[in-house]
Amino acid sequence: MSGIHFGHNHTPYAPEFRPTAGVCVPFAWLAPEWKLAVMLTLVVVTAVMPLTYWFWHVGAGALLIVLALVGRVALKPLLWRVLWLLPFVAGAALAAAWHGPTGPGWPTVAARGGLCLLIVLIFAAVTPFGALPGVLRRVGVPALLVTTMALMHRYLFVLVDESDRMRRARTCRTFMPRRKFGWRLDAEVIGRLFVRASERAERIYLAMCARGWK
């Protein structure tokens, strides 16, 4: 659902890249396990393929563009996300450039990194998160880890909303913008967010018990 606002710090974490989240899923005919398998295969092959086989990289790039168009992935958030991550790829590519001839070289690093980035992002855009815990459970990831992940996703937006509300309430009573103490106040909000999170966790445990959780 568009319009989920993550506060005035513009962070590129968007919950879904799709403008109509949760309503229709692209490639719904493909089970999430297969999507995961395809994604992993693409990533592994791209990561180890030397640049001499450039047709692989070009081909993969073209495939990704096609997938994105067919899947009606919202391009702007996707590109923004890529832009956000690009400096890391660029930085390491630069460092690789200094390594000299024994290393893979900066074009390879940049190409591999960028391509793998796109693969994962498009996978994330076409797979609703709700499917992921089930898939991971079937693959054999321990239950505690999967439960933690599911609860994390469930309550992430709730907590972000709470932190937004707290900061908004604080702004209403801040008459002089004190840059110096911005840290302190932000940290207090985060601290109270943790307290609220742990209180909510207690209540969730009670709600689970009330419905017979063992």
Add this chain to the structure above:
Amino acid sequence: MTPPALAVEKLAYRYPDGTVALREVSFQIAAGECVGLLGPNGSGKSTLLLHLNGILPDKPGASGTVNVQGELITTANLEAIRRQVGLMFQDPDDQLFCATVEEDVAFGPSQLGLAKEVVFERVRQALARMGLTGYERRTPYHLSQGEKRRACLAGVLACEPSILVLDEPTSGLDPRGRREFMALLREVPATKLIATHDLEMVVEMCSRSIILDGGCVVADGPTLDLLDNEELMLAHGLERPHSLHHLRIEEPFFWKPPQQLGK
């Protein structure tokens, strides 16, 4: 003689930090009754509700007893008790902890160990009763308050409890959501105990009321007698509901046209 649906006897509770939440609370609720639990904030209503399905105290029977359908709550029969007593929490976000509505409503039945088809059927029925057919795949985050409350109730009803305990079910709802919820609640045939500040709802739905203040039961009787007693209401952080200012209601579930009365 059939045992009462709920029988609380001299229940006391003290929080780990020392605050006394309940002192010698005793009351009984017969099967099929709809009882309102009233009281100011901090009176111990929510704490009392947590005792009714064995969540509190950690060691049942330490101070006071709770009997459900004649059976005493002990550490051994907590599962069976929770099957009979469905508790709906105040904050729907605490209760809707699964990724989708369908999963959440299915949580209770699957914890009961029922077969997949039975669970599926119960989920379908519960959602249909709450008017939420088609909401199966929706995430709780994207629902409105009214829809969340209905999803919570669906999740509790899917376990088919005989006793329904609700903590402030209409708080934060818009008038339409509130009316819809009350209409749905009226159709549930279970014994109901509703902790609420919504006095108008109590007048409309509950034949009997219990007033809790400072951890003690200060009044227990027919709703109209209690709620019409202005002194009693004001003394315990409540007030006489407006519907009783202007109307004389003989039967709580029939509305008569407004009459002038000397009160």
Add this chain to the structure above:
Amino acid sequence: MHIPDGFIDGKTAAATAALSAVGVGLALRQVRRELPPRKIPLLGLAAAFLFAAQMVNFPVAGGTSGHLLGGVLVAALLGPSAAVVVMTTVLIVQCFLFADGGVLALGANIFNMAILGSMSGYAIYRLVGNYLPGIRGRVTAVAFASWCSVVLASIACAGQLAWSGTVAWSVAFPAMTGVHMLIGLGEGAISALVFYAVAKARPELTTNAPAQPARSFVGYGLLVAIGIALFVAPFACPWPDGLEAVAAKLGFEHVAKESMAAPMTNYVMPGVGSVGVATALAGIVGSLVAFVLAVVLSFLIVRKEPTATKTSASA
């Protein structure tokens, strides 16, 4: 410090994946044993909290902004094994959903940040916290331990990049460690502030010290030692077999030094011949400076310490 895909090669990915799997397995077993059932949802909520907290950007020295990593903070509040589980969850979701950290590099990222960072940070937190009194002491401990965790994680990261042959150790190590020594200051400051905010609001959340049996520490210690042996030792301490190797390294080091930008030359102390000793000295000096800063920070943050301890003692 999330390593993207394509930066580490197969053997590094496999080694780190194996180490991480063992470490996370240990942590899960520990959590299941020591965490009471009512705290199980707290893991998910803590992960959500960390995720949400990482979205708040703090201004760092004009223009740029940094964000909290949070491993040591969560370890101080929930215990080290819980911190490993929580951090792992956050890293997995960041990897699969936001491509923040490569899929193949997931093992490396988990090892660096969740296992090495959190565990070593927690150990330092307990050590320092035991010797310094009161809430000030714990705030100092959190600050310093957070700084250490970031720096240690970056060292391991540099080692993994070097072992993969992507970036030379002589380039990666000073670059990563230098930058992260600065980033670590921010991390330490934020962690300390948040820890103190929690301590003020609900002191009982910060005083739980789950008794960590020595056995599990041995397990983690072993993992960390293997990690160091694989990723750091080969580069930091040239094996004493062959003067040529040492000379080659030193000669190479000179070349690297010349091509590096000015801030990095401060890393190797002038007047000290061997690279190894110079690095060690620089590291020690850096750590001492960070520790002093942590103490200063705690004095700035915690104003009324004596009365706080008195009231908590009388309650």
